[in-house]
Amino acid sequence: MIGPFLGVLFDGIAYGMLLFLLSVGLSVTLGMMNFVNLAHCAFAMVGGYTTVTLMHVFGWPFVWTLPMAFLTAAAVSVIFERTLYRPLYRASELDQVLLTIGIAFVSVAVAAWFFGTVQQPIQMPPYLRGSVSAFGISFGVYRLFLIAVALAIALLLIVTLEFTRFGATVRASVDNQRMARGLGIDVDRTFAITFALGSGLAGLGGALAIEIVGLDPSFAFTYLVYVLIVVAVGGLGSIGGSLIAATLIGISDVAGKYYVPETGAFLIYLVMIVVLMWRPAGLFARR
């Protein structure tokens, strides 16, 4: 009885960490820059296909592709931020939604054109395969790796945003753009770096997600719903909130599908509704 429960809990936490990596960038850009980027998971998809391409075409080891997944998604996002997103920073939310949902549709078509509509399997290195046992319970090595990476990134982000001058610059720019500019802060550059960082993390999440949920062109939309739920439940702009919300949603999703397979997929929506009725701005909204 306790064994399967702990197994579900572990899988839920690992899935939650994946959702955290996919969503934390959106939480930062939406919460701090007030930009509604519904193409966020398209950048995750860029990271996923970067890993697939590097492994299949160039024979790179999986772990080496992860920094490239981050960098490629970040680089692509910089191009989009400079050319398409920046002019809409002060536009209405509807304008932002229309632009970014359009980009998401285009990304699906482009991915299908280059990679086809089939799933992209990848071969994990031996040290990330299999499982280890402790307390009579089996833990998947890859899932343990996923949890470690997500926790390390959460820690790094919190330290960066809360305890560095760059983090203070980001928070100052979010608090009051005009005053920040008046003190000499290059707000446009700060937002561009923040946006690239958020998109890069999505790219990393997309690469790490392949082994758990697979990768095909529908990824840009399939996980957008999960990511938006995590951001709403966690609270805009909160790294810790995203981590807790992602864990909650991950556990709810895995547990729901395990214990009540017929209706379990709806459990995450129930969790979201309950949390938002209790705290409409999310668990740890910055504002």
Next chain:
Amino acid sequence: MADALLSLKDVRAGYGAAVVLDGISFDVPVRGSLAVLGRNGVGKSTLLLTIMGFTAIARGAVLWRGEDITRLPPNRRAQEGIGWVAQEREIFPSLTVEENLTVASRPGDWNLKKVYDLFPRLHERRGNKGNHLSGGEQQMLATARALMTNPDLLLLDEPLEGLAPIIVEELSAAIGRLAAEQGMTLILVEQHAEIALSLTDEAVVIERGTIAHRARSKDLLADQATLDRLIGLKVEA
């Protein structure tokens, strides 16, 4: 003027199509200080916003050390050495006092120790969030934050507005020390005409977006009739 730090040449500026300032010209020399006086809504704050680059300039030029900076964005002007203390203080609420001071600091004479010496109260509150300060403390923080950018020119927009008399006294003394002891070049927009005139060398009075009168501050302070006519305030001699 060859040694002018800042010059405005026949500036016409405002917001979008609305013109607020017209035909504004003056020079501020290095280590000089200028009081900008006038009734509410005549364009005093807009003048500082224009110097910072936040308004649309339809005509004229803003020169900094003789270079035309009319089209330079605000962050570049600040980096060039123009410090700005906004009328509403505009403290960053999610940053602590110390983060507010260091977030845009640049190398120079002004550092944390020096601003804490000038405003000891900020040192006591250095761990507090910016929005957990009194009005007077926020004004001290806004002034100290601008000083931490090590500006060559400091623009102060009604720094004494809405403060208790004892805080007005404390801040006035600090501004006086900045001008007299530190040699800071100042432009001071202020409703408290008598204080502004006692702290500065030169003064201009703005009426309906244009300079209606200019004089040495001490002469204007002594000219009760002109002050009464232009500002509508009795100044206690």
